[in-house]
Amino acid sequence: MRNSMKVAKWEIKRNLKNKTFVIGLFITPIIIIAFMLLGSFFGGDDEFQEDSTTVFVNDQLGVFPHLEETVSQTGFLWELEQTDSEYGELKELLQEREHTALIVLDEQTLDSGVVSVYTSEEINPYFLNQVQVLEGPLLATQLQMLGLTAEELEVISRGVSFDIVDASNMEEGSVSEEEVMEGETEGFAGLDRAVPGAFAGFIMLSIVFTGMAIFQSASQEKKDKIAEIILASITPGELMQGKIYGYFVLGLIQAFVSIVLLVPFFLWRMDMMHLLEHLFVPELLFFVTIAILGYLLFAALFVGVGATMADMTTAGNFQGMVMMLPFLPFIFIGPVFSNPSGLMAQIGTYIPFTSPGVLLMRLSILEEWPWIEISISLVILLASIWIFMKLAGKIFQVGILMYGKNATPGEIWKWIRA
Secondary structure (H helix, E strand, C coil), X not given: CHHHHHHHHHHHHHHHCCHHHHHHHHHHHHHHHHHHHHHHHHHCHHHCCCCCEEEXXXXXXXXXXXXXXXXXXXXXXXXXXXXXXXXXXHHHHHHHXXXXXXXXXXXXXXXXXXXXXXXXXXXXXXXXXXXXHHHHHHHHHHHHXXXXXXXXXXXXXHCCCCCCCCHXXXXXXXXXXXXXXXXXXXXXXXXXXXXXHHHHHHHHHHHHXXXXXXXXXXXXXXXXXXXXXXXXXXXXXXXXXHHHHHHHXXXXXXXXXXXXXXXXXXXXXXXXXXXXXXXXXXXXXXXXXXXXXXHHHHHHHHHHHHCCCCCHHHCCHHHHHHHHHHHHHHHHHHHHHXXXXXXXXXXXXXXCCCHHHHHHHHHXXXXXXXXXXXXXXXXXXXXXXXXXXXXXXXXXXXXXXXXXXXXXXXXHHHHHHC
């Protein structure tokens, strides 16, 4: 363990002194920021920040308190103000100001069912859709004028909704109320799951992408023929473990630099300060643990297969396929988001190479976590890490001293069986 930590420190220092690696630390977040700024330049700022809209309400029906309550629940960036002025008096104001609207509510509104909305020339493009939210309280006012009882109003206001239930989940008779409620709550779990899940996914990708440099590290040592010097003082297993630990720390450094550069930009351009309160939740530790397990699995593959390559430029199809394994979870994005409890999502949860990514996606969406499936998945993932670490150790021990050509899958299989 002591020698492994020495190798890890050596890998960290060597890469931090490498200009290419240091430039790479900053170039990725800078490119992301540059593309977003270009999008803002060509598409305007409406992509990033919604402008507040001042809404004057000429209320002759006494429903303004209900409108305020409705708007406050939606979270729209509206500034509601009650006024006695009609369109003629406010016409100049609407012409001079931007993002301003006037809503007139009078007896004619109830009789015709048409609400007059006057807007300034420059108005939030989403406002015309947002104003439809006022239909509820105005409809309730219309029904009250008909003299309906409170119970009748409640039944009519509730409306009719459709709950889709898979026939395989139905028992004899009708679906119970508990099953209907479960169907309504299953799906997006909210920001307390989505934000830490996305953060952990970003951490995993940063570490895994940096860990891919293990390929280059092992092959470069073989190319420069310094592996014999290194192995004169430590064992191949210690060298392999040291590389895994070292590139894990380098991945964390990459993630830290990206977060330091990107978070202030997002807070400035997208007003995402409220998301931070959803980040530091108990689920975050579990999500990050899954991300780390994913790195350990892929790192074992990278360090083992990297030792079989004589040169990065001559990597064969087999080595190229291994480098593509971290991208397999992207295949399950569609099935997982459309049905996080479906068969495809479960299959992706149990496959070691897709398990970390699919788990992060599913747990970010589901309201109720399937702990049995999670436990089985983690057991499979931990067992896979242990197996691949052992196999990588055997491959690395022989492959690090093999020069001249890339190892074939048949040769690698012989090393594993030896």
